[in-house]
Amino acid sequence: MTLVRCIPRFPPCAVPAVVLKSLATGSGVGEKAQKNRPRAPVRQAGRQARKRSESELSGNSAKREDLAQVLRAAKRIVAFTGAGISTESGIPDFRSPGGIWTKMKPIQFQDFVNSEEKRRESWIRAFQGRAGWTGREPNAGHYALERLWRAGRLSSIITQNVDNLHQHSGVPAERVIELHGNASYATCLSCGLRHEIEDLRPAFETRGDLPACRDCAGIVKTATISFGQSMPEEPMRRAEEETLSCDLFLVLGSSLTVWPAAGFPLQARRAGARLVIVNRDPTDLDDYADLILRDEIGPALSEAIPANFPG
Numbered sequence: 119m120t121l122v123r124c125i126p127r128f129p130p131c132a133v134p135a136v137v138l139k140s141l142a143t144g145s146g147v148g149e150k151a152q153k154n155r156p157r158a159p160v161r162q163a164g165r166q167a168r169k170r171s172e173s174e175l176s177g178n179s180a181k182r183e184d185l186a187q188v189l190r191a192a193k194r195i196v197a198f199t200g201a202g203i204s205t206e207s208g209i210p211d212f213r214s215p216g217g218i219w220t221k222m223k224p225i226q227f228q229d230f231v232n233s234e235e236k237r238r239e240s241w242i243r244a245f246q247g248r249a250g251w252t253g254r255e256p257n258a259g260h261y262a263l264e265r266l267w268r269a270g271r272l273s274s275i276i277t278q279n280v281d282n283l284h285q286h287s288g289v290p291a292e293r294v295i296e297l298h299g300n301a302s303y304a305t306c307l308s309c310g311l312r313h314e315i316e317d318l319r320p321a322f323e324t325r326g327d328l329p330a331c332r333d334c335a336g337i338v339k340t341a342t343i344s345f346g347q348s349m350p351e352e353p354m355r356r357a358e359e360e361t362l363s364c365d366l367f368l369v370l371g372s373s374l375t376v377w378p379a380a381g382f383p384l385q386a387r388r389a390g391a392r393l394v395i396v397n398r399d400p401t402d403l404d405d406y407a408d409l410i411l412r413d414e415i416g417p418a419l420s421e422a423i424p425a426n427f428p429g
């Protein structure tokens with residue numbers, strides 16, 4: 119698959135050329151599906167909600183009921199989560215004041231590979247948990263999605279987050295598609311073998327040994343996708359597959375300003391899925407959404423996905 123690099127504000131990403139092409143031409147696979155799908159009821163709910171969001175910026179209870187209605191009507195939901203779902207777990211949004219990249223400069227992937235000094239700096243950061251990604255607990259938003267999965271409605275979660283909180287909430291790891299990797303473990307850059315971060319810590323802290331693969335002695339790096347590193351092909355492929363086969367694409371806590379973040383919701387929409395966006399601030403794709411909630415994710419999802427959510 120050919121990957122097209124782009125230079126977003128954060129993080130580094132690439133989107134398959136085929137996605138860009140289908141979005142640009144409007145001739146994606148999904149165009150056909152859209153024609154056959156009855157959309158009226160939810161489109162109406164979306165329009166009503168949008169009117170309300172303009173006139174009632176406070177008081178979200180009506181919109182939460184709209185969200186519950188849309189969720190109950192969906193058979194195959196894909197959730198797309200960004201930093202905003204984890205802020206309620208105490209992980210600052212990387213772009214907001216106090217976020218990680220306002221405190222320290224990211225280490226480029228090539229610098230990590232080429233420089234022992236940069237690898238050391240990167241591992242000091244990882245072991246000290248400076249990014250704030252590790253040691254956190256899932257919040258009400260993560261648990262609500264887990265209920266949706268248990269109810270048999272949630273097909274998968276595509277996430278931009280690296281904090282492992284969806285898996286921690288009980289959603290099976292194979293249902294979580296990580297576009298930017300995972301900070302809770304490490305992998306060998308040569309053979310891909312997984313290493314647990316805590317297993318690597320003693321040698322680093324007592325002797326200053328840089329983590330190396332126990333099998334092939336290759337360079338070991340936290341399993342996140344760094345600046346300058348290509349997007350992982352397999353998660354991108356799976357994300358696209360899930361996007362094209364859902365009937366509801368639910369964006370939670372992403373400002374959708376970067377690719378592929380912006381690409382997947384549009385692709386889902388073109389394939390005939392309904393698009394719902396729950397985000398504190400306006401997003402670039404609000405005009406394409408059937409329903410928009412400018413709301414806190416945990417409280418909104420808790421209300422829309424109660425413990426007795428129908429399966």
Ligand SMILES: [Zn+2]
Binds near residue numbers: 306307310331333336
């Ligand atoms: Zn290895």
